[in-house]
Amino acid sequence: MRAEKGLATLRSGAVLFLLAALVLGFWLAQPVFINLVNLMGILQGVAVVAILGVGVTLTLAVGGFDLSIGAVSASSVMAATYAMIVWQLDAWQTVPLVLAFGGIVGLFNAFLIVRLKVPDLLATLAVMFLLTGLQLIPTAGRSISSGLILPDGSKAAGAVDKTFLLVGRSALFDVIPMPVVIMAVVAIAFYVLLEHTRIGRLLFAVGGNPVAAHLAGANVPRLKTMAYVLSGMLASLGGIIIAARVGRGDISSGGSLLMDAVAAALIGFAVLDRRVPNVFGTVVGAVFVGVLLNGLTMLNAPYYTQDFIKGAVLVGALATTYGLGAKRRS
Template identity: 70%
Template sequence: MSVLQAVSVVAIIGVGVTVSIAVGGFDLSVGAIAASSVMAASYAMVVWHFSAAETVLLVLALGLAVGLVNATLIVRFNVPDLLATLAVNFLLTGLQLIPTAGRSIATGLILPNGTSANGVFDPAFLSLGRTRLFDVVPLPVLIMLTVAVTAGIFTERTRFGRLIFAVGGNELAARLAGARTGRLKVLAYSLSASLAALGGVIVAARVGRGDVSSGASLLLDAVAASLIGYAVLNARRPNVLGTIVGAIFVGILLNGLTMLNVPYYTQDFVKGVVLVGALALTYGSARRRH
């Protein structure tokens, strides 16, 4: 359960990345969206004295808005997805630091105008990241499973899910077949950004402060989980089940390295080796069969 709780946020964000890859794109802004969501949630409660419900709605709305910005750049202005989402990533990374002059957010924060923020985190909000159902199952794990099941059914069992994969496979053929490719891309990037915002909400609820470095590794971990998922059940394509398995695998791997006292600065290297190996085995076996 500790490992599942540790990887729950990465898995949720990874599902969003998976949807963006399925539609033939790649969302590089998810890490910045999650980090900005942590800061926005903390600012809303500490500075604006928002309740838990108001904060969650605000952060999810901001995530959706960023997803629509990504989609507008990609669909309306024909900006390549990597460039558009990378630009938004840089934009959010800088924007989240401006309201607090680069400081982390906690009760007693001194704002740039010299006033002190005396708001506190709503206990109902903190329960999102700290509650354990029956004192066993952490609430973030249940949220992760709910997202995984819902997204899995949506992508694998519904018409819209099949159309998303069709657009990712051959956009021109999908358009000629009558699919509204632009709207499907808007849907995919909106889902990706909203799930990243949800991940940020869980991080803020677990940590209980707006840490400026909270989203530093979320992008790389989520992308690694999504790409490792290509090798699960020999799928050779983005899939939600593979992403969840990939996130859990990375979590178990890092937990094992920690227990073996392996230096922390080698962990990214190990994740890279696992990712390269998984992709090499996946596409290498596919090429041999052909």
């Protein structure tokens, strides 16, 4: 009995135990790893990944999968800077406009999936390619910064609003970076939505058995649409944070966001042995990846080995969680 309880504890806490071991190991190797500045830097570095991961979690909850989030985020970086530099909008006009852009993309994803019955992976993959190409057209493939020369030969007269830059560069009480604050607000809001509201229960019901959910009175198309719209808006929010941090529209922005966000959401399945999409697990997954990469960087691990080490550690964590579960069931 004690052995079974020990295995259950190890299985449910495998990712958290491994995270604690990583923190301890990096601290022993580099004592400067544990200081407020570095820890806040880690959280700031994973804030966008965690926010996008929450969007992936929402679509996973309804039995779908959103592959377009990285492209939506990258397009939002370009859209935000284009709106301010070319259209000369201020921050208060730009932010709602970009969030609306993400919602429209999510609505288009939902239209393909819910109305046209295109499989979610194919629909969002197609939208990903569409956006990746579309974001380059207005500037003829150039990054966006002050003094941008437009395809017609004219020069953009606007600049990035200083108020907008506060989203990515300011800090609460001069300690907690604003992206971390935004991540915390998003995580708490969507944790409450999924875990403690009727809508959250209905979203999981749709993902578990859409027919049964429909028979129980759930509006399945509307719930799926809501999940994809929110996912798109969260991806745009991530793009806004990136644009506010770098202060320009970089065409290479968001290159790795998709894989990191998906990794965070899938690691979340193993946190506390939930085995279902969950916001807490997604945030832990994002922090896990951030701690690992930050520690490897501080140890001067060659950049070309970091992805391999990250993959090996993640495989170990997931194998421990699911392997112990399989052993117990057998």
